[in-house]
Amino acid sequence: MTAARPPEEAARLETVTAVAAVTAGEVLAGYLHCQATEFLRSLRLHGESGSDAEDATEAARLLRRSARRIAGTVHVYRPLTDVDWTDQLRTELVWLSQTLGREHAYAARLARLRGALHRLSGEDDRAGGGLTVGAARAGALLDRQLTLARTRAHSAALQALGSSRFHAVADAVAVLASEVPLAPAARELPAGEALPHLAEQAHRRLAEAVEALPLSVAGLPYNAEALTHGLAATPSGDAPPAEGRQDAPWHQARRLVRLRRYAQEVLDEQQRADEITAEPTLSVRLLGAGQALDRHRDAAEAAAAAAHAARTPRIAPATAYALGVLHADQRHEVEAARYAFGRSWQRLTAAAT
Amino acid sequence: MTAARPPEEAARLETVTAVAAVTAGEVLAGYLHCQATEFLRSLRLHGESGSDAEDATEAARLLRRSARRIAGTVHVYRPLTDVDWTDQLRTELVWLSQTLGREHAYAARLARLRGALHRLSGEDDRAGGGLTVGAARAGALLDRQLTLARTRAHSAALQALGSSRFHAVADAVAVLASEVPLAPAARELPAGEALPHLAEQAHRRLAEAVEALPLSVAGLPYNAEALTHGLAATPSGDAPPAEGRQDAPWHQARRLVRLRRYAQEVLDEQQRADEITAEPTLSVRLLGAGQALDRHRDAAEAAAAAAHAARTPRIAPATAYALGVLHADQRHEVEAARYAFGRSWQRLTAAAT
Numbered sequence: 001m002t003a004a005r006p007p008e009e010a011a012r013l014e015t016v017t018a019v020a021a022v023t024a025g026e027v028l029a030g031y032l033h034c035q036a037t038e039f040l041r042s043l044r045l046h047g048e049s050g051s052d053a054e055d056a057t058e059a060a061r062l063l064r065r066s067a068r069r070i071a072g073t074v075h076v077y078r079p080l081t082d083v084d085w086t087d088q089l090r091t092e093l094v095w096l097s098q099t100l101g102r103e104h105a106y107a108a109r110l111a112r113l114r115g116a117l118h119r120l121s122g123e124d125d126r127a128g129g130g131l132t133v134g135a136a137r138a139g140a141l142l143d144r145q146l147t148l149a150r151t152r153a154h155s156a157a158l159q160a161l162g163s164s165r166f167h168a169v170a171d172a173v174a175v176l177a178s179e180v181p182l183a184p185a186a187r188e189l190p191a192g193e194a195l196p197h198l199a200e201q202a203h204r205r206l207a208e209a210v211e212a213l214p215l216s217v218a219g220l221p222y223n224a225e226a227l228t229h230g231l232a233a234t235p236s237g238d239a240p241p242a243e244g245r246q247d248a249p250w251h252q253a254r255r256l257v258r259l260r261r262y263a264q265e266v267l268d269e270q271q272r273a274d275e276i277t278a279e280p281t282l283s284v285r286l287l288g289a290g291q292a293l294d295r296h297r298d299a300a301e302a303a304a305a306a307a308h309a310a311r312t313p314r315i316a317p318a319t320a321y322a323l324g325v326l327h328a329d330q331r332h333e334v335e336a337a338r339y340a341f342g343r344s345w346q347r348l349t350a351a352a353t
Numbered sequence: 354m355t356a357a358r359p360p361e362e363a364a365r366l367e368t369v370t371a372v373a374a375v376t377a378g379e380v381l382a383g384y385l386h387c388q389a390t391e392f393l394r395s396l397r398l399h400g401e402s403g404s405d406a407e408d409a410t411e412a413a414r415l416l417r418r419s420a421r422r423i424a425g426t427v428h429v430y431r432p433l434t435d436v437d438w439t440d441q442l443r444t445e446l447v448w449l450s451q452t453l454g455r456e457h458a459y460a461a462r463l464a465r466l467r468g469a470l471h472r473l474s475g476e477d478d479r480a481g482g483g484l485t486v487g488a489a490r491a492g493a494l495l496d497r498q499l500t501l502a503r504t505r506a507h508s509a510a511l512q513a514l515g516s517s518r519f520h521a522v523a524d525a526v527a528v529l530a531s532e533v534p535l536a537p538a539a540r541e542l543p544a545g546e547a548l549p550h551l552a553e554q555a556h557r558r559l560a561e562a563v564e565a566l567p568l569s570v571a572g573l574p575y576n577a578e579a580l581t582h583g584l585a586a587t588p589s590g591d592a593p594p595a596e597g598r599q600d601a602p603w604h605q606a607r608r609l610v611r612l613r614r615y616a617q618e619v620l621d622e623q624q625r626a627d628e629i630t631a632e633p634t635l636s637v638r639l640l641g642a643g644q645a646l647d648r649h650r651d652a653a654e655a656a657a658a659a660a661h662a663a664r665t666p667r668i669a670p671a672t673a674y675a676l677g678v679l680h681a682d683q684r685h686e687v688e689a690a691r692y693a694f695g696r697s698w699q700r701l702t703a704a705a706t
Contacts, residue, residue, distance in 0.1 A: 119577070120584040122595050135584040221574030222689030224472070230678050231473040231488040242475050310674045317673035321663045324677020325583050332685055336575030 024194035025186030027270040028077050029179075032070060036177035039066035043170060046161070060100050060157070067097040070176065072262035076202045080194060082181035089176075092169045099160045102153035105301070110146040112302045114139060116329055117322075134318030138326060141309050141319060191270045199263040206256040210345055213249055218338040226335035227328055243331070247300045250338065254293035261286040282348070289344040296337035303330035377433050377547035378539030380623040382532075385426060389530035392419035396523060399514070413453050413510070420450040423529065425615035429555045433547060435534035442529075445522045452513045455506035458654070463499040465655045467492060469682055470675075487671030491679060494662050494672060544623040552616040559609040563698055566602055571691035579688035580681055596684070600653045603691065607646035614639040635701070642697040649690035656683035 046059035071093040074086040117139050121131045131139065160166055175181070186194070217223050229242035264283050271277070303326075309315075310323040399412035424446040427439040470492050474484045484492065513519055528534070539547070570576050582595035617636050624630070656679075662668075663676040 117584065120580060120582075122582040122585040130586045132584050132586045135586075221692060222685070224682070224685065224689075227473060227678070227682060227685075229473075229475040230682070231470065231485050231675055232475040233483045233485045233488075310670065315670050317663065317668050317670050320670035320674040321677040321680075322584055324674040324679075325580075325681045326677075327674075328678045328681030328685070329577070329580060329583070332575070332577065332580075332681070336577075339574060 022191045022270070022273045023187055024077075024080055024189045024191045024270075025180075025182045027191040027195060027273055028073070028080055028186065028266060029182065030273075031266045031269050032073060032176050032180045035066045035069045035073070036173045039063060039070065039173045040170070040177055042066060057104070061104065064097045064100050064104075067093045067100075068258070069262050069265070070173070071097065072259050073266060076259055076263040077195070077198050077266065079198065080183050080186035080189075082183060085172075085181045089169075089172050092165070092172070096160065096166065096169055100157050103150055103157055106146050106150035106153055108298065109302050109305055110142060110150070112298060113142050113146075113305065113326060113330075116302070116326055120325060120329060132318065132322065134316070134320075134322035137316060137319040138306075138309070138322035141312060141315065141323075142305065145309055145312075146305065192274055195267055195270050199260070199267050202256070202260050202263045206253070206260045207349075209249065209253045209256050213253060215342045215345070218335075219342045221339060223335065226338065227331040230328055230331055243300070243304070247296070247334070250293060250296050250341075251300075253341075254290065254297055257286060257290045257293055261290055285344065285348040289341055289348055292337050292341035292344050296334055296341065299330045299333035299337060303327050303334065306330060375544045375623070375626045376540055377430075377542045377544045377623075378533075378535045380544040380548060380626055381426070381430050381433055381539065381619060382535065383626075384619045384622050385423060385529050385533045388419045388422045388426070389526045392416060392423065392526045393523070393530055395419060410457070414457065417450045417453050417457075420446045420453075421611070422615050422618070423526070424450065425612050426619060429612055429616040430548070430551050430619065432551065433536050433539035433542075435536060438525075438534045442522075442525050445518070445525070449513065449519065449522055453510050456503055456510055459499050459503035459506055461651065462655050462658055463495060463503070465651060466495050466499075466659065466679060466683075469655070469679055473678060473682060485671065485675065487669070487673075487675035490669060490672040491659075491662070491675035494665060494668065494676075495658065498662055498665075499658065545627055548620055548623050552613070552620050555609070555613050555616045559606070559613045560702075562602065562606045562609050566606060566691075568695045568698070571688075572695040574692060576688065579691065580684040583681055583684055596653070596657070600649070600687070603646060603649050603694075604653075606694075607643065607650055610639060610643040610646055614643055638697065638701040642694055642701055645690050645694035645697050649687055649694065652683045652686035652690060656680050656687065659683060 042059050042062035042065075046056055046063060049055035049059055071090045074081050074090050078086065117131065117135050121135055123130065214225070217225055226246070229246060232242045261283070264286060268283065306323045306327040310320050310327070395412050395415035395418075399409055399416060402408035402412055424443045427434050427443050431439065470484065470488050474488055476483065567578070570578055579599070582599065585595045614636070617639060621636065659676045659680040663673050663680070
């Protein structure tokens with residue numbers, strides 16, 4: 001996974017070897033220090049945003065961004081850290097990131113479903129005649145349900161930010177911003193050895209998860225797999241378990257791609273420290289693969305929201321019909337995202353070998 | 354479009370030239386004679402089938418098969434025929450083929466929608482839990498509506514077969530089976546010149562129609578085009594006009610592929626008569642392209658049937674929801690068929706040049 005050194009650099013080998021004495025601990029602490037600083041800055045911005053909803057949303061997004069990176073990094077590079085301390089921090093950051101992420105997720109889901117309703121009404125082309133009554137009602141119903149969910153998530157997020165649990169997380173991140181609790185070994189191991197080794201392990205876990213995915217089916221366009229359980233009877237409960245079961249390994253791959261991507265950010269730091277020109281292809285392809293799986297998750301959740309809305313009592317048949325079309329459309333997007341991920345992964349593995 | 358003669362055949366050129374004196378009229382009459390004989394044989398089989406529904410269905414299928422070929426052939430090779438006589442025959446054969454085809458179409462549509470409902474309920478995999486209540490009710494509703502339509506089509510077909518209009522068609526086909534009314538020129542023109550020339554014209558009409566299709570969009574998997582009007586408001590009436598407008602040029606291409614395929618069957622006869630080894634690739638690819646467009650038509654009509662059923666008064670929301678999923682699923686199939694046709698057409702044009 002390390003970038004190959006071109007032959008003309010051989011003359012500079014001595015310099016490189018000298019610089020390569022950078023330790024794993026130094027690089028990892030440097031990266032975590034930056035992310036912790038970002039976290040604290042976003043937290044300050046959030047506090048200062050006052051009644052400006054847009055600023056607050058952006059600050060929360062940046063807060064989650066650093067929280068995910070810190071949690072992901074101490075996960076991948078766990079053996080280099082003081083695990084008693086970082087395991088605890090990681091759990092709390094995952095809680096925070098999920099709690100703060102929900103409001104955004106509901107807003108994005110509503111925007112996605114609204115967009116789909118407009119697309120399905122052919123509003124983008126001149127021949128389109130606007131929404132049907134059913135589609136308009138379905139839109140209003142989703143609007144009501146998802147706005148309510150969003151408002152609740154907003155209150156929960158505000159409550160979380162005011163809790164002592166959150167203050168403890170912020171204190172821990174402040175520690176990270178001054179001195180990262182590392183394992184003693186991290187201060188001795190050369191960065192160029194220890195970090196690629198652990199990133200490689202994260203890569204292997206990802207590759208194994210991807211190998212278990214039905215990529216040969218997903219690679220055939222229009223395989224109609226994602227909707228296979230669109231009308232399957234479910235024993236009880238909210239979410240359609242069959243679709244959820246089908247989606248779960250893809251969601252897991254999404255999380256592993258993200259971990260691998262954060263691991264790469266640390267490696268890129270190390271390569272900068274070691275004055276090796278980082279190969280950007282892998283980072284870009286990991287980003288592409290991750291985006292396909294983000295789209296997979298978003299479409300799957302939007303499809304579930306449409307199915308959930310269709311179970312609202314006393315809705316009109318036309319509304320239910322539109323929600324059925326919407327559900328199938330989003331499952332179609334799920335399938336498209338799997339197809340896109342398959343191609344993305346092919347390019348990624350081709351670049352890595 | 355004619356098959357190239359390998360160089361080693363040069364020695365046999367004299368023989369070939371002698372045989373090439375076969376006239377266009379002879380080849381065309383030979384082909385039409387065979388099809389007319391098939392038509393009359395199927396008609397006899399239909400009469401003898403009595404109460405055996407399966408035999409009657411098969412006989413009707415064969416009857417339509419020859420009727421379509423005769424009508425198509427006298428269309429493509431029109432200038433070689435006595436047009437006053439063949440234009441009239443063609444109109445009547447198209448009427449007959451449509452009247453007899455409806456029963457089969459309704460049966461096939463119901464089978465397609467039932468199959469889709471089962472697929473969507475995940476019945477094929479062990480995790481599947483059977484149909485939802487809505488899906489089961491949607492199936493029952495479609496069953497009722499399409500079985501009723503099928504029964505009506507069956508009566509209409511029987512009535513048509515007993516009509517004096519039909520007897521006139523059968524008489525005309527009997528004429529074709531003994532002596533084909535040709536244009537005087539057809540008895541003089543060499544088959545190897547006149548027939549490929551007219552087939553080429555049919556090919557050009559097809560190529561122009563295909564060029565007007567949005568193949569660059571259709572060639573991108575998951576372009577979501579076919580469902581763009583899935584929820585578009587329609588001023589009034591039964592069929593969703595926006596989807597119908599989008600599908601029409603593809604249906605037209607389907608008819609032109611079929612004409613080109615029948616034209617090729619006559620050319621293959623001519624090449625056999627001229628002792629040229631026919632190149633089967635083109636026929637096979639025309640068949641493949643036609644099958645993709647058949648699937649396009651079938652899926653589009655099944656989607657329309659699901660949408661139509663959803664407008665039944667007083668259905669339960671769960672039924673309407675299932676019909677919405679079914680509609681979107683079939684429009685997804687429409688899109689898949691366009692994608693398949695695009696690839697098929699690429700191979701076809703690659704083979705022709």
